[in-house]
Amino acid sequence: MTAPCSSRKASPYRSESPFSSRCFVGILLVALLLLLPISSDACGEPPRYESMRLPGIPKPSYSPGESVQYECRPGYQPKRPPLPTSAVCQNDGMWSLLQEACTRKQCPNLGDPANGQVDYPNGSILFGSEAHYVCNVGYFLIGPSILYCDISGSTVDWSDTPPICEKILCKPPEKILNGKYTNSHKDIFEYNEVVTYSCDASNGTDQYSLVGESKLVCIGNDKWSSDPPQCKVVKCAYPYVENGMIVSGHGTKFYYKATIVYRCIEGFKLNGSNTIVCGANSTWEPEIPTCIKESTTPSTQPPISSASVSTPPSSQPPISSDSDSKPTHTTTTLGSSHPGYPSPGDEPPPKDAESLGAGIIVAIVTGTLFGVVVVVGSIYFCFHKEKKSSRVSSPEWLPRTSEVAHPT
Numbered sequence: 001m002t003a004p005c006s007s008r009k010a011s012p013y014r015s016e017s018p019f020s021s022r023c024f025v026g027i028l029l030v031a032l033l034l035l036l037p038i039s040s041d042a043c044g045e046p047p048r049y050e051s052m053r054l055p056g057i058p059k060p061s062y063s064p065g066e067s068v069q070y071e072c073r074p075g076y077q078p079k080r081p082p083l084p085t086s087a088v089c090q091n092d093g094m095w096s097l098l099q100e101a102c103t104r105k106q107c108p109n110l111g112d113p114a115n116g117q118v119d120y121p122n123g124s125i126l127f128g129s130e131a132h133y134v135c136n137v138g139y140f141l142i143g144p145s146i147l148y149c150d151i152s153g154s155t156v157d158w159s160d161t162p163p164i165c166e167k168i169l170c171k172p173p174e175k176i177l178n179g180k181y182t183n184s185h186k187d188i189f190e191y192n193e194v195v196t197y198s199c200d201a202s203n204g205t206d207q208y209s210l211v212g213e214s215k216l217v218c219i220g221n222d223k224w225s226s227d228p229p230q231c232k233v234v235k236c237a238y239p240y241v242e243n244g245m246i247v248s249g250h251g252t253k254f255y256y257k258a259t260i261v262y263r264c265i266e267g268f269k270l271n272g273s274n275t276i277v278c279g280a281n282s283t284w285e286p287e288i289p290t291c292i293k294e295s296t297t298p299s300t301q302p303p304i305s306s307a308s309v310s311t312p313p314s315s316q317p318p319i320s321s322d323s324d325s326k327p328t329h330t331t332t333t334l335g336s337s338h339p340g341y342p343s344p345g346d347e348p349p350p351k352d353a354e355s356l357g358a359g360i361i362v363a364i365v366t367g368t369l370f371g372v373v374v375v376v377g378s379i380y381f382c383f384h385k386e387k388k389s390s391r392v393s394s395p396e397w398l399p400r401t402s403e404v405a406h407p408t
Contacts, residue, residue: 043089051076051102052085062089072102074151075127079103104128105156107149115139116165125149127156135165138191140221142166167191170218178208179231181216189218199231209234209256211280236278243268243291254278264291 043062046054052070062068070085072078083101090096104127110118116135122128131147143163150159168191173181181195189195196215199208212229219225234256239246241262249260258278264270272289279285 041091041093043093043095046087046095047098049098049100051100051104052098064089064091064093070098070101075105075156076102077105107156107158110147110158110162113162113165115167116141118162127151131158131162133163138168139165140168166221168218168221170220170222170224173216173224174228176228176231178202179210179229181228191218193218197229197231202233204233206233206235206253207255208232211256234278234280234282236282236284239276239284239288241288241291243293244270244289247274256280262289267294268292269294 217225268291
């Protein structure tokens, strides 16, 4: 007999989707093929060169057999004899190789300036080079010290006009009050020329002192080596020091840069510098010293004991001995029998003992921590075990009272 249609069931492993796995794999392969380049032997952008460039914007890809033409970059010119400047896309997708067909252009030759020189750090005057100018001693530069060989229109030229070297001259230095300088009649002073200042005679009782540099030198264009000095009265007060005396520099008036040397009389010592100088502000530099009385108070510190000290006979009782032999001399080690000193038993322990004590402390601490961990773990284990046993012994597995049959 034939089974009824209602009793037939579809296999649980048969897919109900209209697209099979084979169709999915085919669609994926087609998509991958569409993503591939149309032609695997096409060339990319043409290569770039230092001295050459393409006239326009290059295409992203080129077919085999296509060619491109290069031209010289600005600042460059074709080499002689000329080299190929056309590259071709080959069948393997690579461009034909070219050599640099252009070379740098050359700037005009520069000569040395008068009273100076020009130097070329790059060793040439080609495009991109530099020219450095320096002047001879006694001359200064007017204009830029460095020129660059750069693009100028369709050619190359130096970036600026070459500088010149001029002779260093100085205007007359400043005049000073109560003084003068040599060659004051001149209007111009040449390089390294020297003028010397001096002070006029004073109309009063005190002379003028020249404060500052007496000689000035023309070291640059209208530049002197220092500021002009001053001519003024500089007078310091008599430097009296109680209980002291002047060794050198005796006098009644002390003007600029006067120098005095002191020493104290017997029984006193010097507090401060023994040499002072009269400064530009009419003050002594450094300050005037003082002589202070030396201390004669005897020292209150106890004398330093020697390495061994004899034992006083009255301070210690005699030491009994089983034998009748007596030592040849009676000496004790420092601190062995004197109060206030550590006894031999109080001596510090050796380093080995200190390290041993530290090791014992570490061991004790480690053991204590380990014991705490063991105790805590045991408590936790017992608590966990008790909780588990309580769950097992719970009466939930017993039948409810309602379900127990009562005798009728």
